[in-house]
Ligand SMILES: O=C(O)c1ccc(O)c(O)c1
């Protein structure tokens with residue numbers, strides 16, 4: 001399908017916006033009127049630039065407050081429209097958006113509105129222009145899309161149709177299924193926007209908080225499914241009013257925008273396959289296989305109601321060309337985590353790893369890279385001059401520069417990511433060394449995909465001189481979660497990246513209190529929870545998250561959590577090796593006793609070792625402890641999950657952030673005698 005975006009969605013001057021839109025490979029765009037009015041280019045030049053860039057101008061918008069209770073005002077509005085039609089002629093635009101009226105002078109008689117739209121459509125037709133009538137969620141009279149469609153039907157003019165905007169429909173809690181009742185040729189245009197679920201004035205919500213599909217809380221795949229089932233085949237266009245996007249560089253935003261549409265197209269197809277109707281599902285998955293592969297009894301067995309519901313979408317999906325990327329990777333946790341260091345920090349980080357029970361397990365055969373290992377958890381310290389890691393160090397300081405995931409098929413994972421506009425990464429590889437498929441993520445770090453056959457071929461052995469295991473483990477298992485601190489402008493982008501490239505699903509957005517401001521947190525994970533990523537963002541400048549973003553010059557891993565089976569034993573062992581843990585105040589433990597019915601002996605151990613505690617509604621328990629920060633950048637967490645606890649101890653985040661804010665201890669003190 002054609003893909004389009006409204007210029008209001010991104011930052012910059014109109015010509016820069018158009019350039020970014022073209023670079024992200026959109027087919028067309030909506031010209032937002034203010035962008036044109038503020039532009040130094042004449043409409044004809046804008047039209048010519050669009051043609052040069054290979055972009056069509058799909059919509060001119062908005063035309064506001066057209067219908068009127070009083071005839072004199074209505075005549076004036078017709079004149080006003082004629083001026084815009086002139087301008088559209090210069091631009092080369094043939095569709096204009098007519099918003100439903102928000103003013104107190106709006107007409108409230110449907111027949112009158114239909115008549116006025118008919119008159120406007122007659123004039124538009126003379127110029128070869130079509131009108132797309134859109135109901136704004138806060139309009140005076142026509143705020144429901146079904147109402148909008150009724151008026152269009154009453155007016156019954158070939159140059160008048162509806163514009164559907166997911167925000168106006170979903171923000172009012174309207175069921176999008178009635179979209180299928182609209183005649184397909186009367187859906188002139190489709191605007192897509194997601195938004196975080198909030199209880200607030202709908203106008204403010206729309207103008208400041210819209211986001212790209214997949215970044216918010218609306219069910220856009222379901223919405224689009226109804227629109228396609230109705231027979232719509234025009235452009236999928238993003239119209240996002242968002243304060244953060246207005247500031248962010250348009251080059252990045254348009255790639256996110258495209259990624260969101262691609263993700264949405266794939267989701268619609270997947271939903272159809274998961275749907276009730278076997279025939280339509282198979283039709284959607286592979287139209288050509290439909291007749292041959294569907295067992296006759298399966299079709300008969302599908303409930304008649306489900307069949308008639310699902311068939312129009314399947315038929316539409318068979319007709320339309322939607323994005324079909326390689327399937328998401330099947331992820332089985334992390335294969336390794338790589339740290340960028342310099343000569344000054346390499347030894348210090350090694351001491352921390354050692355105190356955490358990792359042993360120095362190998363030296364790279366050709367690079368200044370060391371492998372640290374505990375069980376099957378691998379950490380890599382990279383101090384190789386001229387490498388990606390050293391460049392990353394130069395930009396961000398000591399930090400996590402790469403994460404490797406265990407995946408079923410690394411090449412497919414990379415192909416999927418690049419289909420979603422992420423650049424493939426190819427590092428410098430020595431003779432006979434292993435090339436691991438990789439991409440550069442939206443924050444600039446590297447994501448490797450390690451396939452089972454790569455590990456089976458013994459890639460550690462190929463690239464590293466491995467040492468004899470010395471068994472210094474303290475009981476740490478796999479990486480439980482990776483927490484990322486992100487600047488506000490890359491938060492939504494990161495959510496979408498994780499969903500699209502990796503197929504992770506987001507949980508709820510949480511607000512947490514730091515002593516110096518608010519922190520927003522949203523976790524994403526795969527179905528078996530072998531990969532959990534927690535994203536954190538803060539708009540205030542002094543929170544732990546904000547300071548971490550500032551010291552790292554951008555988004556980065558803020559802490560890395562390892563799971564363990566007996567946290568008391570692991571924490572005690574690490575303390576014995578000189579590792580410091582965050583000093584949680586006694587007040588916290590007194591409060592724990594009040595909040596939970598907790599065994600006195602357990603409470604004593606929690607208090608003694610400064611381990612935090614949480615319990616969920618079904619009795620699952622979470623015990624966790626934090627180290628101080630390494631060079632003010634990142635830290636480590638030890639976690640023990642009991643009885644299916646699925647969260648991250650959000651209720652303990654404030655006390656942890658307060659302790660971090662106070663903390664001045666160094667992370668590791670060499671044990672006596674060293
Ligand atoms: O906020 C607005 O005014 C506005 C304008 C045009 C649109 O298409 C829309 O959805 C909202």
Ligand SMILES: [Mg+2]
Nearest residue numbers: 134165191239
């Ligand atoms: Mg709109």
